[in-house]
Amino acid sequence: MFKKILKPFARMFEFQARTHYRMERHSMALTFGIIIAASIGGIVEIAPLFTIDETVEVDPDMRVYTPLEQAGRDIYIREGCYACHSQMIRTLRDEVERYGPYSLAVESQYDHPMLWGSKRTGPDLARLGDKYSDDWQVRHLVNPRDLVPESVMPQYAFLLDEPLRTDDLSDRLAALRGVGVPYTDDMILNAADDAAGQAQPDTDKADGVFERYGDATAIRYFDGRRDRVTEMDALVAYLQILGKLTDLPAQMQPVAEE
Ligand code: HEC
Numbered sequence: 548m549f550k551k552i553l554k555p556f557a558r559m560f561e562f563q564a565r566t567h568y569r570m571e572r573h574s575m576a577l578t579f580g581i582i583i584a585a586s587i588g589g590i591v592e593i594a595p596l597f598t599i600d601e602t603v604e605v606d607p608d609m610r611v612y613t614p615l616e617q618a619g620r621d622i623y624i625r626e627g628c629y630a631c632h633s634q635m636i637r638t639l640r641d642e643v644e645r646y647g648p649y650s651l652a653v654e655s656q657y658d659h660p661m662l663w664g665s666k667r668t669g670p671d672l673a674r675l676g677d678k679y680s681d682d683w684q685v686r687h688l689v690n691p692r693d694l695v696p697e698s699v700m701p702q703y704a705f706l707l708d709e710p711l712r713t714d715d716l717s718d719r720l721a722a723l724r725g726v727g728v729p730y731t732d733d734m735i736l737n738a739a740d741d742a743a744g745q746a747q748p749d750t751d752k753a754d755g756v757f758e759r760y761g762d763a764t765a766i767r768y769f770d771g772r773r774d775r776v777t778e779m780d781a782l783v784a785y786l787q788i789l790g791k792l793t794d795l796p797a798q799m800q801p802v803a804e805e
Contacts, residue, residue: 619785631668
């Protein structure tokens, strides 16, 4: 009985082994075989690139990260948040129902490097912006277990005491412009002031942020501290903009009426 089931497989392997043996002894046949195998792999990788203009959406209104948000993004990378959190909602029903419209390519247009990820110890964060208050975000980062008792996320309370370094932000923005992010000269020149202004609504510097990044930009004491701009300010500003750089996903995927 068992032998009967295995017989066709045995024959198949035997055939394969014989063909392989013959091919290895004929250099031309082997070369030809390698070319065919490699081209299949090549086509699978290269062909989609020909349709890139149609597959990547365009949104001329998409906004860039402000210097404060970009600094927060760098802290997010430095602290390894991406090791537990993805930032890409797949086109699967359970993901869309849990997190919202699936991620579009255009949404990561200005992300260098992108943080899609595939490891989810914690939830996906692609549509986190405005889901919670700033206060919730700060308290959660200070000690996740105060808000979610079963959480295994580490504490990041020290970010509240770390003053944000802003002197390197102009260079950072200039480097990003080098890879295609449309920062203007004005934005690059004022990066440090804009970072400080976005976290200090009552100062003159705040006006420049509205001017350069639009009236809809969130300018707040993100960490609740008024005396100085901290790394917590930057990280929370970044978390609150996740999924909010463009509203194209919501336009393209209207919520179906039940
Ligand atoms: C060891 C894995 C791990 C790391 C590292 C980690 N997280 Fe989490 N995170 C989790 C888990 C698990 C949850 C779900 C429980 C909870 O809400 O605390 C979570 C939840 C969250 C939530 C709430 C999401 C929601 O929709 O409810 C936010 C926001 C968040 N993490 C941000 C961060 C940030 C920012 C960092 C880096 C500074 C970070 N996490 C690092 C594991 C991690």
